[in-house]
Amino acid sequence: MSKVPYEVYTEDVEALTVLSPAGEVINKDKMPALTDDQLKEIAYRMIFTRTWDDRAVNLGRQGRLGFYAPTSGQEATMVGSEFALEKEDFICPGYRDIPQLVWHGLPLHQAFLYSRGHQHGGEIPDDVSVLPPQIIIGAQILHATGIAMGFKLKNQKNVAITYTGDGGSSEGDFYEGLNFAGAFKLPVIFFVQNNGYAITTPFAKQTASKSIAHKAVAAGITGVKVDGMDIFAVIQAVKEAAERARNGEGPTLIEAVTYRFRPHSLSDDASKYRTKEEEGEWSEKDPIARVVKYLESKGLWSDEDTQRVKDEAKAKVNEEIKLAEKTEKMTISGLIDSMFETTPKDLEEQKADFE
Numbered sequence: 001m002s003k004v005p006y007e008v009y010t011e012d013v014e015a016l017t018v019l020s021p022a023g024e025v026i027n028k029d030k031m032p033a034l035t036d037d038q039l040k041e042i043a044y045r046m047i048f049t050r051t052w053d054d055r056a057v058n059l060g061r062q063g064r065l066g067f068y069a070p071t072s073g074q075e076a077t078m079v080g081s082e083f084a085l086e087k088e089d090f091i092c093p094g095y096r097d098i099p100q101l102v103w104h105g106l107p108l109h110q111a112f113l114y115s116r117g118h119q120h121g122g123e124i125p126d127d128v129s130v131l132p133p134q135i136i137i138g139a140q141i142l143h144a145t146g147i148a149m150g151f152k153l154k155n156q157k158n159v160a161i162t163y164t165g166d167g168g169s170s171e172g173d174f175y176e177g178l179n180f181a182g183a184f185k186l187p188v189i190f191f192v193q194n195n196g197y198a199i200t201t202p203f204a205k206q207t208a209s210k211s212i213a214h215k216a217v218a219a220g221i222t223g224v225k226v227d228g229m230d231i232f233a234v235i236q237a238v239k240e241a242a243e244r245a246r247n248g249e250g251p252t253l254i255e256a257v258t259y260r261f262r263p264h265s266l267s268d269d270a271s272k273y274r275t276k277e278e279e280g281e282w283s284e285k286d287p288i289a290r291v292v293k294y295l296e297s298k299g300l301w302s303d304e305d306t307q308r309v310k311d312e313a314k315a316k317v318n319e320e321i322k323l324a325e326k327t328e329k330m331t332i333s334g335l336i337d338s339m340f341e342t343t344p345k346d347l348e349e350q351k352a353d354f355e
């Protein structure tokens with residue numbers, strides 16, 4: 001067996017970039033094969049997602065949503081990773097990963113119900129291959145690993161993907177999931193959106209690892225690092241990982257380096273721990289701007305298209321929030337019943353106290 005010098009893993013890894021911030025393809029070999037219609041669909045989904053986020057922040061401030069974790073800045077990782085998969089592939093999300101769920105088929109009003117803490121938000125339609133968003137950091141990594149084990153045992157050619165943040169990659173569940181998936185060569189993708197902060201804690205303060213991609217090494221799995229502001233790099237990395245998984249070559253850890261343009265949640269103030277200069281530098285890397293530039297240069301997109309998508313997104317969000325608001329109020333009995341096929345006797349008795 002060949003060996004590498006022992007210092008080799010102490011250096012950072014270079015991230016894969018395909019589309020530059022100027023909107024030029026700088027790495028043709030890694031450009032995913034996409035038709036013009038797919039390119040336009042990608043731009044549509046990214047702009048829709050940004051507009052929905054703008055609107056959701058306002059709805060949160062009006063008290064019409066509950067917990068909400070903003071998504072602006074992370075459209076390349078969220079839209080791109082889902083776009084690279086098949087409908088039957090299974091998504092295990094964290095609390096911020098709502099766009100992946102909606103683009104995979106979850107009705108938008110259910111995403112709003114989840115935000116409002118309503119049980120119907122977590123009742124996933126049978127034909128939508130996703131779990132409800134996980135609030136416990138890292139727990140979904142084990143769920144995805146288990147689902148992938150199920151795919152393998154049933155000889156199904158599907159892939160499970162799970163998302164966490166840079167903070168999540170410091171949890172015990174993360175290492176357990178990677179190790180188990182590596183040992184059993186499971187068809188799972190661990191997708192880490194490294195947006196630089198776990199709420200207020202910067203990346204360099206919560207791990208001494210040079211990169212998150214390095215963490216694949218000890219689990220014996222493939223680890224890659226991509227520019228998370230570049231949707232083509234994200235699509236390419238996920239497609240390659242899914243192909244390896246379907247071919248029985250096991251899991252991949254993908255670190256996508258990105259940035260959240262907004263605070264962690266609506267109760268956070270990012271100005272307490274980030275500088276204006278840093279925010280300005282990242283806004284230059286805006287994932288939507290570079291896709292729009294690229295599509296414009298190919299004559300596939302114009303300002304009118306952007307405006308049309310924004311209008312459609314606003315109308316859709318208004319419709320879906322009204323649907324969420326019309327849903328019957330949640331009751332404690334309803335909440336308990338939604339958890340069990342047969343309600344345990346002690347909870348049945350407690351229910352009576354609330355009726």
Ligand SMILES: Cc1ncc(C[n+]2csc(CCOP(=O)(O)OP(=O)(O)O)c2C)c(N)n1
Pocket residue numbers: 096135136137164165166167168169193195197198199264
């Ligand atoms: C097990 C656990 N510990 C702590 C928390 C509180 N908490 C919520 S979000 C968060 C930071 C997560 O940061 P990161 O994984 O980088 O994800 P991001 O929100 O930046 O996408 C923490 C510590 C939690 N929800 N679960």
